[in-house]
Amino acid sequence: MEEGSNKGWIWGIVVLLVVVLGGWWVLGQKTPGASADTIKIGFIGALTGDAADYGEPQKNVLVLAAKDINDHGGIAGKQVEIIYEDAKCKGPDGANAASKLVNVDKVQVILGGSCSGETLAAVPVAEAGKVAIITGSATSPALINKSPYFFRDYPNDSSQGVVLADQAYTKEGWKKVAVIQEQTDYALGIFQAFEARYKQLGGTIVKEEFASNISDFRSVLAKLKADKPDAVLVSVQTAASAQRIFDQMQKLGWKPKLMLNDVTIGDPATLTKFKDFLEGDIGANFNLNDTPKFVALRDAYKAAYGKDMGYPTYSTAVYDSLYLIKEAIEAVGYDGTKIAAWGRSSVKNWEGASGSITIGPDGERQSGDSIFQVKNGTAVLVQ
Amino acid sequence: MDIVVQILLNAVIAGAIYSLLALGFNLIYSTARFFDLGYGALTAVGGYSVFFLYKILGLPLIPSIIFGMIMAGILGWGVSELVYRPLRARKASNTVLLVAALGVLTVIQAGIAILFTSQFQTLSRYVAEQQTYTILGGVITQTQVLILAAGLIIMVLLGVVLKYTRVGKAVRAVADDEEVATIVGINAQRIMGGVFFVGSMIGGLAGISVGFDTGIQPTMGLALLLKGVIAAIIGGIGNVWGGVIGAFVLALVENLGAWQFSGEWKDAIAFLVLILFLLFRPKGILGK
Numbered sequence: 277m278e279e280g281s282n283k284g285w286i287w288g289i290v291v292l293l294v295v296v297l298g299g300w301w302v303l304g305q306k307t308p309g310a311s312a313d314t315i316k317i318g319f320i321g322a323l324t325g326d327a328a329d330y331g332e333p334q335k336n337v338l339v340l341a342a343k344d345i346n347d348h349g350g351i352a353g354k355q356v357e358i359i360y361e362d363a364k365c366k367g368p369d370g371a372n373a374a375s376k377l378v379n380v381d382k383v384q385v386i387l388g389g390s391c392s393g394e395t396l397a398a399v400p401v402a403e404a405g406k407v408a409i410i411t412g413s414a415t416s417p418a419l420i421n422k423s424p425y426f427f428r429d430y431p432n433d434s435s436q437g438v439v440l441a442d443q444a445y446t447k448e449g450w451k452k453v454a455v456i457q458e459q460t461d462y463a464l465g466i467f468q469a470f471e472a473r474y475k476q477l478g479g480t481i482v483k484e485e486f487a488s489n490i491s492d493f494r495s496v497l498a499k500l501k502a503d504k505p506d507a508v509l510v511s512v513q514t515a516a517s518a519q520r521i522f523d524q525m526q527k528l529g530w531k532p533k534l535m536l537n538d539v540t541i542g543d544p545a546t547l548t549k550f551k552d553f554l555e556g557d558i559g560a561n562f563n564l565n566d567t568p569k570f571v572a573l574r575d576a577y578k579a580a581y582g583k584d585m586g587y588p589t590y591s592t593a594v595y596d597s598l599y600l601i602k603e604a605i606e607a608v609g610y611d612g613t614k615i616a617a618w619g620r621s622s623v624k625n626w627e628g629a630s631g632s633i634t635i636g637p638d639g640e641r642q643s644g645d646s647i648f649q650v651k652n653g654t655a656v657l658v659q
Numbered sequence: 660m661d662i663v664v665q666i667l668l669n670a671v672i673a674g675a676i677y678s679l680l681a682l683g684f685n686l687i688y689s690t691a692r693f694f695d696l697g698y699g700a701l702t703a704v705g706g707y708s709v710f711f712l713y714k715i716l717g718l719p720l721i722p723s724i725i726f727g728m729i730m731a732g733i734l735g736w737g738v739s740e741l742v743y744r745p746l747r748a749r750k751a752s753n754t755v756l757l758v759a760a761l762g763v764l765t766v767i768q769a770g771i772a773i774l775f776t777s778q779f780q781t782l783s784r785y786v787a788e789q790q791t792y793t794i795l796g797g798v799i800t801q802t803q804v805l806i807l808a809a810g811l812i813i814m815v816l817l818g819v820v821l822k823y824t825r826v827g828k829a830v831r832a833v834a835d836d837e838e839v840a841t842i843v844g845i846n847a848q849r850i851m852g853g854v855f856f857v858g859s860m861i862g863g864l865a866g867i868s869v870g871f872d873t874g875i876q877p878t879m880g881l882a883l884l885l886k887g888v889i890a891a892i893i894g895g896i897g898n899v900w901g902g903v904i905g906a907f908v909l910a911l912v913e914n915l916g917a918w919q920f921s922g923e924w925k926d927a928i929a930f931l932v933l934i935l936f937l938l939f940r941p942k943g944i945l946g947k
Contacts, residue, residue, distance in 0.1 A: 324777050459923065485923045489882065491779070491873040494669040495914045496922035502662035516779045520874060523781070528665070529791060529798045 315354045315610055317601065318377035318407075320363045320370060320388035320398055326488075326514040327365035329543065330413060331390040333577075333586035335360055337595040338387065340576055351602045352610075358598075359383065363394035365460075365513065370394025371401055378405035384612040385410070385601050387594065391513070392416030392462035399423050408616035410601065412593030412630075415538075416465035420640060425612065427619040427639035429600060429630070430593040433462070433537075435644030436560040437469025440509065440535050443558060443647045443658075445477040450506035450533070455483040456496065456521060460513040466537050467511045488513060493524045507533035515543040522550050535559060541648055541655050542589050551653035562589040562630075563646040563657060569629040589630070596628030661796025666918050667911075668797040674910035675803075675810040676868050680887025681894065681902030682810075682817060683861035689897035690834045690854040693756040697738055697763030698862050699884030700771075705731040705863025706875035707771050710780055727867050728860040735859020736852055738763050743855075744848065764880060771877040782870035806868040810903075813861060818899045830854060834897070862887075889933045895943030904944055908932075 319338060322331030338358055346355050359381050361373035370389050377383050378401060386402055386409040389395040395414035402409040403423040410426075411419075415433045419426060444450045453474065457467045471481055482503045484496045500508065512518045518540040525531065534557040540546055541559030564570060570588075573595055577585040585591050600623060601615065607622065608614035623635040634642040648655040680702070687695050708727035712718045742759055751759075783802065790801040821827035832840040833850045841847045865883065869875065886909065891897075894905025909929060916928035936943065 326779055328778070484921060487923060487926075490922070490925075492673065493922070494672070495666055495917035495925075498662055498665040498669065499918050499922070501665075520779070524873070527791065527798065527800050527803075529793070 314357045316383045318383040318386040319360045320373045321390035322365040323362035325364045326516040330587040333591045334594040337591045341598045365391040367393045367397035370397035374398035374401035399426050407612040410597045412597045413590035416461045425616040433465045434469040437466045438473045440560045441470050441473035452480045452505050454500040454505035455509045457511040458513045463511040501530050509535040515546045548653045554650040560645045573629045592630040664795045664797035670911040670914040672803045674907035675807040677890045678810045678903040678906035679865035681890035681906045683858040684887040685891050685902045687858035693753045696760040699880030700764045700767035701731045701859045701862045702866030702883050703880045706866035706870040709867050728863045731863025732856040732860035736856040739855035768877045781874040802871045895945040901945035
């Protein structure tokens with residue numbers, strides 16, 4: 277008995293030693309981010325759930341961009357490898373994904389996230405690991421100057437809320453607007469920018485919020501309807517939420533004038549599905565032009581995936597972000613701190629698929645949104 | 660004025676769905692005597708079966724719905740036979756059954772997500788062309804009227820069957836005391852299996868209704884289950900009519916709350932009502 281338990285002890289220690297030393301050895305083999313012939317870059321985005329509508333095309337364009345870069349000699353002579361992490365558009369998942377990329381994969385740059393919530397959670401983790409993080413589609417104003425390691429090549433929502441407020445009060449003459457807002461960082465950011473400007477102009481706002489897991493909007497809509505607003509701002513996180521709202525507005529027999537944010541007016545599928553319902557409504561979106569680079573990407577996407585590129589505005593900005601990072605690494609080396617500093621100082625009139633990109637010292641892209649109107653199922657720029 | 664009518668109509672529609680949930684839950688709970696979380700996932704099974712048959716394969720509506728209910732029923736029965744029955748035979752405690760049921764819920768949800776993705780889906784093929792009716796300024800759609808009718812028919816059927824038929828009496832006997840029922844010659848295992856089948860079918864129909872009314876997601880089950888449970892507790896757990904009354908009370912309070920305060924408080928209000936009932940009237944409105 278006594279002998280047996282002694283032996284047990286010894287075996288326990290041996291196993292422990294093997295595990296600890298073995299683990300040390302295995303983890304020690306992991307080269308930080310760049311090995312002799314590859315450069316690892318992380319991606320955080322919504323690859324499942326409603327927000328995958330925009331997360332998935334972003335992954336698709338990155339696959340195309342990485343292939344293109346690798347076919348043309350890679351980054352500074354090394355092949356680029358992107359590690360895709362699904363953060364489901366949720367804060368905790370964003371933090372987990374960032375922590376995995378920073379601590380396990382040891383990347384120096386992260387692209388993403390595709391939503392503001394996951395990005396807000398990922399940025400502090402990236403900063404702690406001295407890793408640069410660039411997003412092409414998280415647009416919340418709460419991210420402005422959140423960290424010196426963060427920058428973006430997509431305009432933030434302050435401009436979206438402001439152009440909508442100006443259009444509503446000044447051009448359309450709407451004095452009272454109802455807002456239905458999803459309880460997410462992105463949707464809140466748009467509302468706050470809108471509210472600040474609209475109230476400053478003299479308008480009144482009534483507002484209802486809803487959690488992302490809610491699908492019954494009837495009473496909320498009935499309430500807003502009874503307030504008799506001149507128009508309704510639909511500030512949602514995903515086009516799926518917007519579709520549920522439109523659907524239930526129809527069931528209520530209510531068709532107010534609508535103002536849409538970029539996830540809704542930027543989604544061709546929603547505009548087609550609710551073609552008659554949305555006719556004449558307005559929305560704010562980033563203005564893309566048919567530049568040769570954009571057209572080339574659009575056609576390559578269609579050829580590779582057999583369907584149209586979803587959310588072209590976000591997708592092109594995310595596509596451009598990888599090329600920006602390529603230039604950064606070639607200019608300052610594979611180092612998170614230097615790449616972040618480069619992002620905030622060296623991007624001036626950089627021509628990408630999403631147009632001419634200039635990023636200010638605050639890490640923000642220097643061009644804003646424009647007003648679009650839904651005509652016959654497509655969004656047309658309002659001049 | 661018409662906002663009041665609309666809020667009341669909304670409450671009636673939500674109440675119809677909650678009452679289906681409560682009916683199925685009550686039936687299973689009062690017989691099996693444990694908190695069957697897996698029941699929640701069967702709502703999604705019903706919803707997704709119809710999604711597959713009606714929307715993807717393009718089969719006619721009524722057969723799709725019937726088949727969806729049967730699918731949910733078979734799965735509910737299968738789970739009861741394969742998981743709960745061996746556990747009960749081993750005299751497992753209710754906590755063990757609860758944990759097993761949580762496992763069932765998780766597995767079914769994951770299975771649906773693998774098969775159909777976790778994307779939100781709607782069941783109706785044509786949204787814009789739905790027939791709507793206006794009552795005193797409030798609007799209700801044809802689908803919603805049908806859901807309401809289905810809820811009422813099932814409630815009456817269930818009530819009558821349980822009260823007046825031999826099978827119904829056997830179910831009540833098993834619910835009262837399984838051992839005594841077995842001694843007097845009732846095949847308690849078969850009755851239990853049947854109860855799971857029928858209860859799950861009703862849960863499946865609730866899921867299908869939700870799918871036509873708003874939409875479905877693999878994880879929809881737990882939230883729906885909780886609404887059904889709250890309705891059952893408010894009305895008097897184990898009481899068929901009580902569950903239905905509880906469902907309409909819950910829906911009314913929720914929708915009035917959303918109107919008077921704000922929509923985001925709906926769930927909070929539902930649980931507040933639950934706590935109040937548990938504290939001050941644990942037997943529910945009707946009692947057992």
